[in-house]
Amino acid sequence: MPPVTRSGTTLPPDAPAVRPRGPLVADRLTVRYADLLALDSASLMLAPGTFAALTGASGAGKSTLLWALAGALPPTSGTVTYADRPLPDRPTAARAGVALIPQGNALVTPLTGLENVLVPLLALGIPAPEARERAHSAIAAVGLAESGTHLVEELSGGQQQRVAVARGLAQRAEVLLADEPTSDLDATTRGLIVALLAAEARAGAIVLMATHDAWCAERADVEYHLDEGRLQRRPGPAS
Numbered sequence: 149m150p151p152v153t154r155s156g157t158t159l160p161p162d163a164p165a166v167r168p169r170g171p172l173v174a175d176r177l178t179v180r181y182a183d184l185l186a187l188d189s190a191s192l193m194l195a196p197g198t199f200a201a202l203t204g205a206s207g208a209g210k211s212t213l214l215w216a217l218a219g220a221l222p223p224t225s226g227t228v229t230y231a232d233r234p235l236p237d238r239p240t241a242a243r244a245g246v247a248l249i250p251q252g253n254a255l256v257t258p259l260t261g262l263e264n265v266l267v268p269l270l271a272l273g274i275p276a277p278e279a280r281e282r283a284h285s286a287i288a289a290v291g292l293a294e295s296g297t298h299l300v301e302e303l304s305g306g307q308q309q310r311v312a313v314a315r316g317l318a319q320r321a322e323v324l325l326a327d328e329p330t331s332d333l334d335a336t337t338r339g340l341i342v343a344l345l346a347a348e349a350r351a352g353a354i355v356l357m358a359t360h361d362a363w364c365a366e367r368a369d370v371e372y373h374l375d376e377g378r379l380q381r382r383p384g385p386a387s
Contacts, residue, residue, distance in 0.1 A: 169196065169231040169245075170196070170230065170231025171193050171194060171195050171196070171354075172193070172194045172217065172230050172246075172354050172356075173193045173194075173228070173229045173230075174190055174191055174192050174193075174213075174216070174217060174226065174228050175191055175226055175227045176189040176190070176191055176225065176226040177189070177225075177226035177227075177228065178223060178224045179209075179216060179224050185376075186377055187209050187212055187213055187216065187223070188377035188378050189226070189378075190209075190213060190226075190374075190377070190378070190379035191226075191379065192372055192379060192381070194354045194356060195354070196322070196352050196353070196354055197350070197353075198349060198354055198355070198369055198370065199346050199348075199349035199355045199357070199368050199369045200355065200356045200368055200369060200370045200372060201356075201358075201359055201365035201367075201370070201371045201372070202214070202356055202357065202371075202373075202374065203358075203359060203360065203362075203365050203372070203373045203374070204360075204373055204374035204375060205360075205375075206360070208374040208375060209376075209377045210327070210328075210358040210374055211327055211358065213358075213379070214248065214325045214327050214356065215248070216228060217235075217246070217323075217325055217356070218235075218238060218241050218246055218248040218325050219235045219236065219237050219238040219239075219240055219246065220238045220241075220248065222236070222237070228241075230244050230245075230246060230322075231244070244322070244323075245321050245322035245323060246321060246322070246323040246325065247316050247319045247321035247323065247324050247325065248325045248327070249312055249315070249316040249324070249327060250327050251327040251331070251358075253308050253311070254312070255300045255308055255312060257299070257301050258300075259300060260296065260297050260298060260299055260300070261287065261292060261295070261296040261297070261298060261303055261307070261308075261311040262284070262287050262296040264300065264311055264312075265282075265283040265286055265287055265296075265311065265314050265315045265318050266279055266280060266283040268315060268318075268319070269282055269283060269318055269319065282318040282320070283314075283318055285318070286314035286315070286317045286318035289314065289344060290310040290311070290313055290314045290317075290340070290341065290344065291340060292310055292311065292314070295307060296311070296314075305332045306332045306337065309330075309332050309333060310333070310337070312329070313326070313341055317344060317348065320353075321353060322352075322353055322354065323353065323354045323356075324345070324348055324353050324354070324355045324356070325356050325358075326356070326358065328358055328360065329341055329359075330342065330359065330361060330364055331359075331360070331361075338361070338363075342357075342364050345357055346367065349369070356372075
C-alpha cells in the first residue's frame with residue numbers, strides 16, 4: 149500500500165527502478181555576470197537514487213547552479229555531464245531527462261493548473277492518454293485534485309507552487325532540479341512536497357532541492373552548501 153502523509157494525502161507508489169543511468173557531474177563550474185562571480189569552480193557528483201539539498205543564503209548562487217545543471221545557463225567555464233553525456237544546453241538536457249522546477253513557478257496564466265502540467269507532457273511527445281493520466285496523478289499527489297481545474301490566476305501562491313511541483317513530477321525525470329519548492333507552503337504541505345521529492349529519489353531519480361529551510365535540508369541524504377559562489381559538501385543524516 150502506498151504511504152500516507154499526516155495530511156491524509158496518499159503518496160504515489162515508488163516506480164520500478166528503471167530510471168538510473170549514471171551520475172550527474174558538475175566539474176569546476178564557474179559563472180560570471182559581468183563583474184559578479186556567481187559560481188566559483190563548483191563541483192559535485194550525484195548518483196541515481198540520491199536526494200540532495202542545496203543550501204545557502206539569498207544570492208549565494210543556488211538558482212545559478214540549478215540553471216547551469218539544467219543546461220539553461222551556459223557556464224563561463226567548467227562542464228556538466230549526465231551519465232557521461234555532456235549537457236551544453238537546455239534542449240540537450242531535457243532530452244537526457246533533466247527536469248527543472250524553477251523558483252517563481254513560471255506557470256502559463258491563461259491555462260488551468262492541470263493544463264500547465266499536461267501541456268509540457270504533450271510537448272515531450274508523450275501520448276495523450278498517458279499524458280492525461282500522469283497530469284491527473286501528479287495534481288492529485290500534491291493535493292490539488294479538486295482545484296487543479298481552476299485557472300492559475302484563481303489559485304493562491306502556495307497552490308501555484310504545488311502546480312509547478314506537479315509539473316516536474318509528471319515528467320518522471322531521471323534528474324529533477326527543484327528551486328525552493330516549499331518556500332510559500334505551510335508546514336503540512338511542505339512535508340508533503342519533501343516526501344514526494346524523496347519518493348522520486350527512492351524510485352531511482354537524482355533529486356537536487358535548493359532550499360533555505362533547515363527542516364527540508366535535514367530530510368535529504370546529503371547537503372551541498374553555497375557561500376558566495378563556493379560549493380561545499382556536507383554530510384546529511386542518511387550519509
